Amino acid sequence: MLDAQNAFVAFDRVQKSYDGENLVVKDLNLSMPKGEFLTMLGPSGSGKTTCLMMLAGFETATHGDITLDGVSINNIPPHKRGIGMVFQNYALFPHMTVAENLSFPLEVRKMGKSTREEKVKRALDMVQMGDFAGRRPAQLSGGQQQRIALARALVFEPELVLMDEPLGALDKQLRETLQFEITNLAHELGITTVYVTHDQTEALTMSDRVAVFDDGRIQQLAPPDELYEKPQNSFVAQFIGENNTLEGVIQEIKGDTCIVKLDSGDTIDALPVNVAEVGERTKVSIRPERVEFNRDRLHADAHTLKAEVLEFIYMGDIFRTRLRVAGTDEFVIKTRNAPDQARLVPGEMIEIGWMPQDCRALDA
Amino acid sequence: MTEVLAADGRPLKASLNRALRRQKLRALALIAPLLIFILVSFVMPIADMLFRSVENEIVADTLPRTVMALEEWDADSGDVPGEAVFDALYTDMALANEYKTHTRLGSRLNYELTGISSLFRKSGRRVGRFDTDVYTDAFQDADPAYSDPAQWATWMADDTIRANLPITADTYDAWAQMIVEAEGDVPAEEEPWDFVYTALYQDATAGADLPIGVDLSGIEPVSLSAQFADVDEDWLDPEVWQTIKIYSPEYTNGYFLNSVDLLKGSDGIEARPESEQIYVTLFIRTMIMSLSIMGMCVLLGYPIAWLLANLKDSTANLLMILVLLPFWTSLLVRTSAWKVLLQQQGVINDVLVWIGLVADDGRLQLINNQTGTIIAMTHILLPFMILPLYSVMKTIPPSYLRAAKSLGATDWTAFWRVYFPQSIPGIGAGCILVFILSIGYYITPELVGGTKGVFISNRIAYHISSSLNWGLAAALGTILLAVVLLLYWVYDRIVGIDNVKLGG
Numbered sequence: 001m002l003d004a005q006n007a008f009v010a011f012d013r014v015q016k017s018y019d020g021e022n023l024v025v026k027d028l029n030l031s032m033p034k035g036e037f038l039t040m041l042g043p044s045g046s047g048k049t050t051c052l053m054m055l056a057g058f059e060t061a062t063h064g065d066i067t068l069d070g071v072s073i074n075n076i077p078p079h080k081r082g083i084g085m086v087f088q089n090y091a092l093f094p095h096m097t098v099a100e101n102l103s104f105p106l107e108v109r110k111m112g113k114s115t116r117e118e119k120v121k122r123a124l125d126m127v128q129m130g131d132f133a134g135r136r137p138a139q140l141s142g143g144q145q146q147r148i149a150l151a152r153a154l155v156f157e158p159e160l161v162l163m164d165e166p167l168g169a170l171d172k173q174l175r176e177t178l179q180f181e182i183t184n185l186a187h188e189l190g191i192t193t194v195y196v197t198h199d200q201t202e203a204l205t206m207s208d209r210v211a212v213f214d215d216g217r218i219q220q221l222a223p224p225d226e227l228y229e230k231p232q233n234s235f236v237a238q239f240i241g242e243n244n245t246l247e248g249v250i251q252e253i254k255g256d257t258c259i260v261k262l263d264s265g266d267t268i269d270a271l272p273v274n275v276a277e278v279g280e281r282t283k284v285s286i287r288p289e290r291v292e293f294n295r296d297r298l299h300a301d302a303h304t305l306k307a308e309v310l311e312f313i314y315m316g317d318i319f320r321t322r323l324r325v326a327g328t329d330e331f332v333i334k335t336r337n338a339p340d341q342a343r344l345v346p347g348e349m350i351e352i353g354w355m356p357q358d359c360r361a362l363d364a
Numbered sequence: 365m366t367e368v369l370a371a372d373g374r375p376l377k378a379s380l381n382r383a384l385r386r387q388k389l390r391a392l393a394l395i396a397p398l399l400i401f402i403l404v405s406f407v408m409p410i411a412d413m414l415f416r417s418v419e420n421e422i423v424a425d426t427l428p429r430t431v432m433a434l435e436e437w438d439a440d441s442g443d444v445p446g447e448a449v450f451d452a453l454y455t456d457m458a459l460a461n462e463y464k465t466h467t468r469l470g471s472r473l474n475y476e477l478t479g480i481s482s483l484f485r486k487s488g489r490r491v492g493r494f495d496t497d498v499y500t501d502a503f504q505d506a507d508p509a510y511s512d513p514a515q516w517a518t519w520m521a522d523d524t525i526r527a528n529l530p531i532t533a534d535t536y537d538a539w540a541q542m543i544v545e546a547e548g549d550v551p552a553e554e555e556p557w558d559f560v561y562t563a564l565y566q567d568a569t570a571g572a573d574l575p576i577g578v579d580l581s582g583i584e585p586v587s588l589s590a591q592f593a594d595v596d597e598d599w600l601d602p603e604v605w606q607t608i609k610i611y612s613p614e615y616t617n618g619y620f621l622n623s624v625d626l627l628k629g630s631d632g633i634e635a636r637p638e639s640e641q642i643y644v645t646l647f648i649r650t651m652i653m654s655l656s657i658m659g660m661c662v663l664l665g666y667p668i669a670w671l672l673a674n675l676k677d678s679t680a681n682l683l684m685i686l687v688l689l690p691f692w693t694s695l696l697v698r699t700s701a702w703k704v705l706l707q708q709q710g711v712i713n714d715v716l717v718w719i720g721l722v723a724d725d726g727r728l729q730l731i732n733n734q735t736g737t738i739i740a741m742t743h744i745l746l747p748f749m750i751l752p753l754y755s756v757m758k759t760i761p762p763s764y765l766r767a768a769k770s771l772g773a774t775d776w777t778a779f780w781r782v783y784f785p786q787s788i789p790g791i792g793a794g795c796i797l798v799f800i801l802s803i804g805y806y807i808t809p810e811l812v813g814g815t816k817g818v819f820i821s822n823r824i825a826y827h828i829s830s831s832l833n834w835g836l837a838a839a840l841g842t843i844l845l846a847v848v849l850l851l852y853w854v855y856d857r858i859v860g861i862d863n864v865k866l867g868g
Contacts, residue, residue, distance in 0.1 A: 058766055078769040079778075091767035095785045104781070105771035156772065 732814025756790030
């Protein structure tokens with residue numbers, strides 16, 4: 001773990017309030033090394049955009065310190081921070097051509113004409129928009145505008161780039177292409193990137209690390225795989241990916257496993273994550289693809305649950321089956337469409353179970 | 365290209381038109397009341413008014429014979445026209461006097477040459493008492509048939525006699541028409557008037573055969589020019605005749621020349637004497653003052669519009685009410701309030717004196733001059749600048765300014781390079797509104813403008829309601845309209861009219 005002193009970007013106990021009564025950001029601590037692609041992910045109103053705006057300088061922190069490359073930037077106005085930014089609606093200046101838009105940050109930095117032209121051309125080529133220099137933003141499609149916005153944020157070679165839901169307005173296919181392009185570009189150029197989104201797929205596929213925001217706090221800050229496989233609390237487990245939740249009480253803790261007595265009376269094996277003592281209420285989280293209904297693949301002493309198949313959905317690459325388990329109708333399992341994979345029939349009674357490490361006992 | 369056919373074999377275009385016709389008719393029916401109202405109450409009066417700026421039928425209508433006779437006369441000769449012109453004038457004047465049209469003509473020609481009005485009025489009064497009754501007596505003494513109205517009517521119905529006596533026939537017809545129209549009598553029962561006998565005498569001396577021979581050798585001919593000169597010496601002034609001749613065509617550019625301080629001399633267009641030149645100065649002053657008012661409105665309105673567009677809605681609404689408040693107050697009340705504020709013993713001067721900025725004996729002249737007009741009109745027209753500015757600024761997302769700043773622009777650069785260019789459509793719309801409104805403004809300059817701060821529109825109003833020179837008022841109005849259209853065109857070329865936004 002990086003400490004605040006040698007981090008490139010650091011938030012140190014940052015708080016933000018707009019009205020003096022409610023904190024939008026509560027005690028935020030975050031350190032980023034140089035070159036990292038970090039995504040702030042969270043539902044709307046979770047404080048992620050406010051954090052980005054504080055970093056960009058458009059909002060001031062009510063309390064705490066934000067440092068960039070070891071220097072506190074609390075009192076530096078936005079135009080002196082040298083941070084590139086891509087806005088949600090691109091914010092391309094409509095009265096300027098693409099080339100003029102890109103030239104703008106260079107002009108205000110008083111660069112010579114030939115330098116400007118060269119840099120603009122290089123930036124446009126970088127996003128494969130070299131032929132569009134003379135167009136106006138209104139003459140471009142959404143995806144093209146997005147590329148130009150990206151090129152404009154990069155043309156003055158900032159070390160830190162902020163992106164505020166830049167792909168929100170694009171269709172799915174274009175979004176996927178651009179996700180790939182943006183990550184590639186960021187890594188190639190070695191820029192540190194802070195990316196804000198509410199789309200978890202985007203966060204998982206693009207980032208080195210993801211900070212999940214809720215209620216003004218970072219709920220978990222981890223690489224995508226860890227975030228998905230080892231959520232630290234039930235919010236993260238719910239928010240990232242599909243998740244089955246069962247509620248119950250801790251019955252027994254032994255080492256790195258525990259036994260949970262569900263509200264329906266059944267008992268299951270789980271991994272205690274943030275539960276401490278017997279008798280505590282818990283929400284256990286199991287990913288649909290980690291549920292096993294082939295008894296042979298489970299430990300001999302594993303606890304199992306009876307389940308009734310309610311619905312079988314064929315989705316091509318996978319099968320999605322909805323079950324009634326321990327009093328809930330929303331228990332979902334996913335199985336790969338393999339030649340030997342059983343196709344369950346509604347009404348069928350089966351027995352399901354899982355490896356204890358895949359079932360995480362989290363806070364209630 | 366082959367024609368596309370609809371399913372029933374008709375051309376697709378025709379089918380489409382038929383399908384749309386009902387819709388179009390309905391749309392037309394909806395706008396018809398307004399359209400008719402505007403046509404009748406706005407377009408037609410304006411067209412009529414504009415037509416008056418060139419219309420000049422009154423001279424030829426009132427003095428038809430004189431105008432014809434004057435065609436022979438060389439206006440540049442410096443001589444008084446010959447006796448034939450005075451003969452024609454006598455008949456015309458006698459008729460016009462009965463129709464009471466000579467005074468109107470006098471007023472019309474008085475715009476061009478001062479004094480003609482009274483000349484016509486005097487001559488009209490005297491024309492019935494000219495010495496031409498000697499002709500009447502001579503004919504009536506020679507044969508009683510000449511005093512018989514019925515006999516006259518018979519003669520004048522006879523084509524041979526009419527061909528023989530062309531002047532008499534023409535004059536008698538005009539007289540008969542006048543008797544019916546102006547007097548309400550029957551010509552066959554009325555003895556013709558002196559000027560008919562004068563015409564008969566003129567025919568006779570030209571050698572025509574009279575219906576009943578009369579020896580006229582004993583009569584001393586009456587010189588009509590002498591008669592007219594006796595009424596007023598001015599009839600012997602060639603300038604009077606020049607004026608009549610110059611303004612005899614049915615259409616004239618005289619009003620327009622007058623509007624730009626020129627006049628029609630006998631040898632073409634020339635400048636008016638310096639003491640009579642006012643309109644060009646007034647036009648230029650109107651332009652400059654309208655531009656100043658427009659500029660003031662931009663300077664004062666822009667920051668307010670910006671504030672309105674960037675405040676939160678509840679505060680913005682309150683401010684907007686304050687902006688609109690002048691709209692809800694009577695124009696007259698507002699203007700009078702400025703009188704109270706601006707006069708030398710008024711509030712503003714009092715405050716300045718009290719602060720010590722201005723000495724008591726050096727109070728500022730803020731009203732009854734251009735300053736007064738500019739201050740009061742800027743206040744009145746400010747909402748017309750703020751509203752379009754506001755509605756345009758409202759559509760500029762704040763992210764543009766943020767983007768500019770994140771790209772390294774200072775607050776000022778971000779405003780000037782990014783925000784301002786996008787607000788130009790609002791400035792354009794506001795400027796056009798304010799400029800066009802102020803160029804034709806009338807009440808405020810009239811009340812606070814004094815003599816130096818009035819606009820061309822005040823002059824137009826004067827000619828419409830006081831001097832009754834509607835032709836000149838129409839010409840001034842037409843020029844004003846043309847100037848506005850010209851400026852609109854220039855604006856379109858420079859800024860582009862597509863760049864004007866009133867909102868949205």
